[in-house]
Amino acid sequence: xxxxxxxxxxxxxxxxxxxxxxxxxxxxxxxxxxxxxxxxxxxxxxxxxxxxxxxxxxxxxxxxxxxxxxxxxxxxxxxxxxxxxxxxxxxxxxxxxxxxxxxxxxxxxxxxxxxxxxxxxxxxxxxxxxxxxxxxx
Numbered sequence: 178x179x180x181x182x183x184x185x186x187x188x189x190x191x192x193x194x195x196x197x198x199x200x201x202x203x204x205x206x207x208x209x210x211x212x213x214x215x216x217x218x219x220x221x222x223x224x225x226x227x228x229x230x231x232x233x234x235x236x237x238x239x240x241x242x243x244x245x246x247x248x249x250x251x252x253x254x255x256x257x258x259x260x261x262x263x264x265x266x267x268x269x270x271x272x273x274x275x276x277x278x279x280x281x282x283x284x285x286x287x288x289x290x291x292x293x294x295x296x297x298x299x300x301x302x303x304x305x306x307x308x309x310x311x312x313x314x
Contacts, residue, residue: 228288229254234309236262236279236301247310250291258299260285260308266301268308273297 230250235242250256260268265280270287272295279285279301287299291313299308 226255226288226290228257230256232256232258232309234258234260236260236264236306236308238263239304239306241306241308245307245309247296247312249312249314252291252294252313254291254313256287256289256291256311258287258309258311260287260299262301264304266303268299269302270299270311271297273311 230248232246232248234246248256248258258270260277260279261284262279263281265278265283267276268279268285268287269276270289272293273287273289275287275289277285277287289311291311294313296310296312298310300306301308
């Protein structure tokens with residue numbers, strides 16, 4: 178009886194540790210590319226904001242040229258990332274929920290204010306290809 182009570186108490190403690198506030202990216206990269214864009218969305222109006230840091234990445238033949246970069250920025254920076262690709266897709270930066278179309282002749286330009294600390298991935302939705310990581314600290 179004591180062991181059963183102890184087990185239930187342990188389960189209740191573990192269950193109460195879970196929260197509904199998303200922290201960081203919070204998912205394994207192996208997924209089906211369906212995203213709930215209403216959960217953990219971070220939207221900021223950047224009209225007229227000066228860009229502090231600029232980065233570029235290129236996707237060619239299904240791979241990121243030079244490997245998947247990690248762009249390091251400071252909290253509060255306005256970050257602009259330009260991505261080019263030889264295939265049409267949609268680029269998505271997780272947590273910040275920034276999205277842009279990309280493809281031959283169409284650059285994806287993402288601009289976000291880095292206000293959420295952590296490491297976040299950007300991927301192409303159609304292929305699931307991880308294009309870059311944004312590290313905010």
